Amino acid sequence: MTKIPVTLTHNGAERAAFADPGQNLLDFIRRGLGDLSPKYGCGQGSCGACTVTIDGETRLACLTLAETVEGCDVRTAAGLGQGATLDPLQQAFMDHFAAQCGYCTPGMLVSARALLDRNPNPTREEVVEAISGNLCRCTGYDPIIDAILSLAGRKASA
Amino acid sequence: MTLHRGRGFAAINYPIGMNLGGDPSQALVHSNPDGKFTVALSAIDLGQGMKSVTRQIAAETLGVPIADVYVDTADSDTGPHDMGSFASRGTHRMGNAVIQASLEARAVMLEAAAEELEVDAGDLVTDGQGNIHVRGAPSRTITTMAAAQAAQFRQGRTIAGRGIFLVPLSEVDPETGEMSPVTTFAHAALVVEVEVDAETGEVEVLDIQSAYEVGRALNPGLVEQQLRGGAWMGMSHAAWETTEPYYPDRDHGPVDFDHYAMPGPGDLATHHISVLERPAEDGPYGGKGPGEMCANPVLPAVVNAIYDAVGVRIDDLPVTPEKVLRGIRANGGARPRQAL
Numbered sequence: 272m273t274k275i276p277v278t279l280t281h282n283g284a285e286r287a288a289f290a291d292p293g294q295n296l297l298d299f300i301r302r303g304l305g306d307l308s309p310k311y312g313c314g315q316g317s318c319g320a321c322t323v324t325i326d327g328e329t330r331l332a333c334l335t336l337a338e339t340v341e342g343c344d345v346r347t348a349a350g351l352g353q354g355a356t357l358d359p360l361q362q363a364f365m366d367h368f369a370a371q372c373g374y375c376t377p378g379m380l381v382s383a384r385a386l387l388d389r390n391p392n393p394t395r396e397e398v399v400e401a402i403s404g405n406l407c408r409c410t411g412y413d414p415i416i417d418a419i420l421s422l423a424g425r426k427a428s429a
Numbered sequence: 430m431t432l433h434r435g436r437g438f439a440a441i442n443y444p445i446g447m448n449l450g451g452d453p454s455q456a457l458v459h460s461n462p463d464g465k466f467t468v469a470l471s472a473i474d475l476g477q478g479m480k481s482v483t484r485q486i487a488a489e490t491l492g493v494p495i496a497d498v499y500v501d502t503a504d505s506d507t508g509p510h511d512m513g514s515f516a517s518r519g520t521h522r523m524g525n526a527v528i529q530a531s532l533e534a535r536a537v538m539l540e541a542a543a544e545e546l547e548v549d550a551g552d553l554v555t556d557g558q559g560n561i562h563v564r565g566a567p568s569r570t571i572t573t574m575a576a577a578q579a580a581q582f583r584q585g586r587t588i589a590g591r592g593i594f595l596v597p598l599s600e601v602d603p604e605t606g607e608m609s610p611v612t613t614f615a616h617a618a619l620v621v622e623v624e625v626d627a628e629t630g631e632v633e634v635l636d637i638q639s640a641y642e643v644g645r646a647l648n649p650g651l652v653e654q655q656l657r658g659g660a661w662m663g664m665s666h667a668a669w670e671t672t673e674p675y676y677p678d679r680d681h682g683p684v685d686f687d688h689y690a691m692p693g694p695g696d697l698a699t700h701h702i703s704v705l706e707r708p709a710e711d712g713p714y715g716g717k718g719p720g721e722m723c724a725n726p727v728l729p730a731v732v733n734a735i736y737d738a739v740g741v742r743i744d745d746l747p748v749t750p751e752k753v754l755r756g757i758r759a760n761g762g763a764r765p766r767q768a769l
Binding site: 312 | 657
């Protein structure tokens with residue numbers, strides 16, 4: 272099978288790897304780039320666990336063909352924070368007990384970070400809208416919404 | 430569109446543990462030469478906080494900083510035996526086993542420290558900050574790390590402890606069926622307010638006011654987290670979720686998340702939680718744990734609230750709009766009990 276070379280920016284770093292024809296971006300990020308932060312939940316775009324941003328827009332990696340991100344800026348939850356220094360959003364999730372089993376958390380973080388970057392002062396309704404594509408089975412959503420809202424009014428991250 | 434509001438009440442006494450040929454949990458605790466402790470359990474942490482709460486319990490009992498305790502779970506091949514994470518038994522059963530194991534390990538740690546300090550182990554106390562000193566003489570001190578290293582490299586001691594908490598099998602009386610399957614109960618009561626659309630049959634849960642008695646809340650943040658998420662799941666079981674909407678007919682069952690209905694972040698009820706702390710006599714530091722009880726009472730409260738709102742008594746979950754409408758039709762119209 273012909274391999275397709277894909278060059279992209281992944282969490283700020285230039286990366287290149289081979290994709291298989293028809294390979295989805297989630298599989299490419301996890302196996303090709305070794306970034307396990309996007310999760311495989313349903314594989315059909317219903318749960319949001321694989322949410323990433325492509326050129327600043329939230330996208331479902333499981334429904335995106337890997338070869339289509341050539342030259343794009345792809346960001347995942349693993350790109351939040353710097354080593355032990357957490358993104359304020361990650362800290363807010365900790366402070367508000369916004370994770371239990373944690374499987375939805377990377378997708379939630381990416382959706383929330385994208386919201387805060389384009390709208391640093393969202394209303395509760397806007398937060399709800401932003402995470403409405405991310406299923407959570409443990410928290411009842413309230414702690415997640417509270418965590419995101421606690422950052423409303425703060426300056427967006429770089 | 431005619432909207433009717435109603436309130437429903439439910440209370441629950443929830444058993445901790447099960448009568449499964451005995452209900453044992455084991456824990457093993459040992460120190461490494463750096464003075465840090467590993468707690469081995471076979472109970473699973475699937476997000477409910479098993480690791481956090483047993484870590485707290487071990488640190489408290491050993492008398493060392495919480496940062497010096499690591500909890501290793503979930504390898505039932507190599508770990509000590511445990512019945513598992515179910516029956517709301519985790520905090521109570523494993524917590525008690527961790528206390529027993531930690532007490533044994535602490536005694537060895539103090540003996541090792543006593544030998545180094547040339548004092549009697551019975552005169553030693555821990556400060557919870559990683560130091561062991563003579564009671565009333567804080568300058569006669571040794572760190573837990575130095576004690577652990579002395580035990581390992583000079584004294585040839587293993588700072589380790591074994592714990593088991595066993596509730597023996599309760600034989601069932603063949604005449605009466607009587608048995609004592611559990612050792613303790615947790616309790617809750619709640620009031621749910623709903624709004625029912627008498628034309629569409631749709632039910633919206635508006636508000637939950639709850640009071641939970643869980644023994645001592647060993648980690649109040651985790652307790653509230655469980656109660657909040659559990660109530661959401663209870664609301665979802667009451668009015669949304671099912672794999673077999675026309676059971677026993679298997680048709681029309683959902684096959685994926687697009688068709689398996691659950692409340693999303695825009696469908697939440699406000700929830701005011703009161704946690705009553707009444708330490709349990711046989712619980713680890715008084716704890717019992719919320720467990721399954723955080724979801725269960727929401728269901729009858731929602732159903733009672735629907736009855737209050739439109740006079741329809743539904744005993745088949747989930748409460749779908751179809752069931753509500755059929756009930757209203759059978760009654761010849763909505764029969765709201767009292768205006769709130």
